[in-house]
Amino acid sequence: MNDGGQRTFGPLGRVLVIIPTYNEAENIRPIVARVRSAVPEAHILIADDNSPDGTGKIGDELASGDESVRVLHRQGKEGLGAAYLAGFRWGIENGYGVLVEMDADGSHQPEELPRLLTALKSADVVLGSRWIPGGRVVNWPKYREFISRGGSTYSRLLLDVPIRDVTGGYRAFRKETLLGLGMDEVASQGYCFQVDLAWRAVKAGFHVVEVPITFVERERGDSKMSQNIVFEAFWRVGAWGVGSRVNRISGRRHN
Ligand SMILES: Nc1nc2c(ncn2[C@@H]2O[C@H](COP(=O)(O)OP(=O)(O)OP(=O)(O)O)[C@@H](O)[C@H]2O)c(=O)[nH]1
Numbered sequence: 001m002n003d004g005g006q007r008t009f010g011p012l013g014r015v016l017v018i019i020p021t022y023n024e025a026e027n028i029r030p031i032v033a034r035v036r037s038a039v040p041e042a043h044i045l046i047a048d049d050n051s052p053d054g055t056g057k058i059g060d061e062l063a064s065g066d067e068s069v070r071v072l073h074r075q076g077k078e079g080l081g082a083a084y085l086a087g088f089r090w091g092i093e094n095g096y097g098v099l100v101e102m103d104a105d106g107s108h109q110p111e112e113l114p115r116l117l118t119a120l121k122s123a124d125v126v127l128g129s130r131w132i133p134g135g136r137v138v139n140w141p142k143y144r145e146f147i148s149r150g151g152s153t154y155s156r157l158l159l160d161v162p163i164r165d166v167t168g169g170y171r172a173f174r175k176e177t178l179l180g181l182g183m184d185e186v187a188s189q190g191y192c193f194q195v196d197l198a199w200r201a202v203k204a205g206f207h208v209v210e211v212p213i214t215f216v217e218r219e220r221g222d223s224k225m226s227q228n229i230v231f232e233a234f235w236r237v238g239a240w241g242v243g244s245r246v247n248r249i250s251g252r253r254h255n
């Protein structure tokens with residue numbers, strides 16, 4: 001990972017906050033209002049997977065009254081990773097310089113976004129981190145903390161990434177970072193999607209910075225977290241870790 005010490009970083013450009021949604025009807029209005037007031041100059045893209053509860057329609061209502069809000073209507077539920085990739089592409093095509101990942105359920109507090117954006121002035125990507133000093137979680141049962149901390153430790157050790165919170169989903173990327181990390185080859189979903197992007201950023205030599213955040217457990221609506229998502233992350237990260245070690249060893253033999 002690049003330490004960023006010698007680098008000069010260009011201006012940030014326009015900011016797009018991408019909010020993926022699936023059945024977040026109760027959450028979408030409050031989260032959009034909070035982003036608008038915390039970072040008024042940022043624009044918002046709601047990436048909705050045709051939520052049966054009408055989240056997309058509420059998004060359209062918000063967009064009709066506010067030029068800064070747009071909705072990307074997707075055909076059906078394809079997972080968080082696919083929604084973010086579509087949002088990143090839309091943002092890059094539409095001239096945004098900074099692409100932010102933020103959940104709809106309030107876990108990622110918009111009021112903390114200015115700190116992430118400030119850090120991005122001298123970084124290629126900024127990760128909101130629960131597991132560095134100053135970071136914390138509010139209202140999480142012990143088992144969630146165990147899965148999250150365990151998943152980060154597992155990924156950090158297997159993939160050799162010097163990041164404390166590898167699975168977190170509150171992030172700010174420069175456009176150039178997304179274009180340089182091989183976004184088009186990303187196929188993973190859920191937590192694994194976040195690990196995948198972080199690992200790619202490190203491997204590509206980008207300067208990755210963690211900023212402490214307070215993660216607040218969702219108060220309204222249902223979680224889309226599932227055992228499958230945890231399991232996917234477990235086996236994919238395991239396979240990547242083994243694969244990269246085998247490559248390193250066979251590379252050494254051939255040199
Ligand atoms: N577009 C889209 N968004 C999704 C999909 N799955 C989850 N999301 C959104 O991704 C964000 C994170 O999902 P959550 O259910 O909050 O996952 P989580 O934070 O691991 O689980 P909780 O802690 O229980 O909230 C939320 O804004 C969801 O609405 C999906 O398939 N498509």
Ligand SMILES: [Mg+2]
Pocket residue numbers: 103105107218
């Ligand atoms: Mg959540």
